[in-house]
Amino acid sequence: MSKNEFEPVYIQTFKTGLFAEKVEKAFQMLKKCSLCPRNCGVNRLGGERGVCKAGYLLEVSSYSPHFGEERPLVGFHGSGTIFMTHCNIRCLFCQNYSISHLGEGQEVSFERLGKMMIELQKIGCHNINFVTPTHYVPQILKALVLAIDKGLSVPLVYNTGGYDSVETLKLLDGVFDIYMPDFKYNSSEVAQTYSQAPDYPPVARLAFKEMHRQVGDLIIDEKGIALRGLLVRHLVLPQESAGTKEVMHFLASEISKNTYVNIMDQYHPCGSIDPKSPLSRRITTNEFNEAIEAAKKEGIMRLDKQEKLRLIWKF
Numbered sequence: 001m002s003k004n005e006f007e008p009v010y011i012q013t014f015k016t017g018l019f020a021e022k023v024e025k026a027f028q029m030l031k032k033c034s035l036c037p038r039n040c041g042v043n044r045l046g047g048e049r050g051v052c053k054a055g056y057l058l059e060v061s062s063y064s065p066h067f068g069e070e071r072p073l074v075g076f077h078g079s080g081t082i083f084m085t086h087c088n089i090r091c092l093f094c095q096n097y098s099i100s101h102l103g104e105g106q107e108v109s110f111e112r113l114g115k116m117m118i119e120l121q122k123i124g125c126h127n128i129n130f131v132t133p134t135h136y137v138p139q140i141l142k143a144l145v146l147a148i149d150k151g152l153s154v155p156l157v158y159n160t161g162g163y164d165s166v167e168t169l170k171l172l173d174g175v176f177d178i179y180m181p182d183f184k185y186n187s188s189e190v191a192q193t194y195s196q197a198p199d200y201p202p203v204a205r206l207a208f209k210e211m212h213r214q215v216g217d218l219i220i221d222e223k224g225i226a227l228r229g230l231l232v233r234h235l236v237l238p239q240e241s242a243g244t245k246e247v248m249h250f251l252a253s254e255i256s257k258n259t260y261v262n263i264m265d266q267y268h269p270c271g272s273i274d275p276k277s278p279l280s281r282r283i284t285t286n287e288f289n290e291a292i293e294a295a296k297k298e299g300i301m302r303l304d305k306q307e308k309l310r311l312i313w314k315f
């Protein structure tokens with residue numbers, strides 16, 4: 001599909017007037033917050049905060065064109081990232097610990113968030129990339145109405161840790177063109193240890209299926225820019241802690257062998273990782289190569305840049 005033939009899915013949703021209902025339903029969920037699988041039940045409309053620590057107003061730590069994302073998102077002019085403050089999964093090894101755990105950022109109005117999207121589009125970003133959006137779905141939907149009204153026309157990226165409920169994702173059907181979830185852990189025990197979320201593996205599997213149902217495999221235009229679809233991230237952890245083989249098997253057998261996957265090698269101990277933990281070191285070259293092989297063995301061949309970098313290093 002060429003860019004000229006493509007129209008972001010939210011344009012049609014906006015034209016048919018379906019946004020109002022989505023915004024209303026999403027804000028209702030904040031009364032006894034059930035936006036994510038934590039189901040805290042706190043009244044965020046009344047100022048209470050749950051596990052994620054997010055309040056009523058959305059907080060942003062930064063927004064800018066980003067060139068460190070996956071190639072189809074970065075293109076020539078960058079991905080328009082908006083980094084949300086706080087997080088619903090709160091991994092102990094988070095590389096953005098000051099944002100996700102310590103709450104670095106500022107409250108922004110719905111109008112301001114809408115203007116940020118327009119600014120990023122005006123400077124040429126190929127998409128608007130909401131980083132860690134799960135706990136702010138209502139606020140994002142409301143700001144989107146303002147941005148679309150002002151001419152927003154690039155695809156939206158839902159860049160999530162994968163701990164999303166199907167009910168909330170259904171509200172995003174017809175809004176996001178690109179889902180970019182992490183698949184972090186295949187083991188409940190590991191998910192409990194590092195994110196206090198023992199239900200992460202089954203929750204993520206259901207979320208991935210819903211995301212793929214909505215947008216399908218990743219479609220890239222003739223210039224290599226992502227237009228629509230699922231783009232999966234998987235961070236390889238030391239001592240096979242992320243369950244890479246099982247994750248690749250799940251993707252190949254229950255999502256699609258044509259899934260676009262970024263197998264990431266940049267893990268390094270940070271945040272509040274215990275120095276005695278298996279995660280107190282970087283991964284080895286061997287561990288990364290085994291992860292790539294696990295994907296290929298399952299028939300997953302659409303791998304992001306990491307593999308090519310490795311090939312270059314061999315020469």
Ligand code: SF4
Nearest residue numbers: 033036039040050052
């Ligand atoms: S979004 Fe935050 S407050 Fe709401 S259920 Fe999830 S962790 Fe709890």
